[in-house]
Amino acid sequence: MRRAAIERLLPAAYQRAAVPGSVLSALLDAMETLHEPDERLLADVDSLFSAYRTSEALAAYLTRWVALDQVITSPSGARLPIRPGDLRNLVAIGAHLAQWRGTPYGMRRALEVATGVPGFTVVEPADRPFHLIVRVPPAAADRLALVTRLVSVEKPAATTFEVVVEPALPPIPTA
Template sequence: MKQNELIQLLPGVFQRTMRSDSMLAGVLAAMEALHEPSEAVLANLDAYFDPYRAPNYFVPFLAYWVDLGWLVTIPDPERSPGSAVSPPFPSGIARLRNLIANAAHLSRWRGTAYGLCQFLEIATGLTGFTVDEHLHPFHLHIRAPHQSERYRVLIEQIIQSEKPAYVTYKVIFE
């Protein structure tokens, strides 16, 4: 709120005696300055709910809303038990934004070969993931493009989360 708007909220006696060099004017100026950050956020509130427009620091919070918090939090052994930190997403914030935007579609296909391939492709930005599920019962061979080996930890984390619980797997980088 601007100073002139704040004055309108004061009792009439304060409004009539208001001077620009008074202590009250200083207090109102400080109030105006304290309200500015909140008003800036409220003016663009809709951007916080869009993964493509949200500020970078807010994107991990959005990931929790769509049940992808496990991708952005790792345990921190240096801090108290149960505490966690948000490391940078291995393939970049843009990939995390894409995962959040596609979360509903991905959850529909969770536990399927198609869903796993889609998840891996969106998370890494690479294509060419395939799942062989008929070689051995209850075992998956996931073939990944050789460029994706730098994301090995991320890929294994995704597979662990998205595969059916009773299935084992092996990742082959080709």
Template sequence: MRSAELVQLLPNVFQRAPQMGRRWKVLLEAMEGFHAPSEAALAELDALFDPRRTPDGFVSFLARWMDLELPVTTGLGRLRELVAAGAELSQWRGTARGLLLFLSTATGRRDFELDECVLGPDGVPRAFHICLRAPEELLPHRVLLEHIIDLEKPAYVTYELHFTASEAVGQGRR
């Protein structure tokens, strides 16, 4: 806030005081200096809540707000993308589309395959059971993938997670 703006906020008696000279000018400059850090922070407040522009240390805080406390081993950039996609992920929670979207956002890969009709040893489809195939390059991130599957699948659904060579995994169904 500039000195001229500060004077406008003061009572009338003080607004006429600029004729007092140097002391008044120094006091107004000091007040202006006290406001500068707050104004700078407020000018960039929107960046603080944008997961793609926020400082690195604030991303995990935003992730907690979005209920995304995950062991994200794929990097800070992926966590930023998860937070940015939080509303859409929430909208599709508990669906095959939501699970695949979550996995793709968390890993940056789109080559997951979800089979919702898994046959049992007797050849009969297993009720409430899914099989998810992921590229073998994601094997080091198995804990993350299992955590996401546990969060996103309905509670009554069981699952298998298999890692396959990239060329064997097709484009995941959406």
């Protein structure tokens, strides 16, 4: 709050006593200075809760708000390696993912967003009920810990799974 705004909140006797050089005047100046950091924060408070405008630390915290904090943290409590941009994308579509939790579409979408790599496939073999096979594109092979954690959290509770990295396609010969 600005000094003038604080002063207007005081009783009339105090307002008259807040002349330059008085103790009350110095106190009002100190109050204005102490309020300044909070005023700056409140002026742009919406950026705190925007996945793309908040700080990296708060983006990780926002995963809790969209029920994805267990995805980016291993059972031991260690943070899994997820790139900051992918984390922000995951937070941004967290509500959408919550609607599709436990479905092949939801799992595919979460995997693609968390890794930044398209092309995941989730197969439910007919001969193995309550089992999923998650095929990982070669470009995401270096993020298997994240993929495995995400699948274990996003799959239906009574379902088993396996994660298989697809072989890289051979290069196309040029003539």
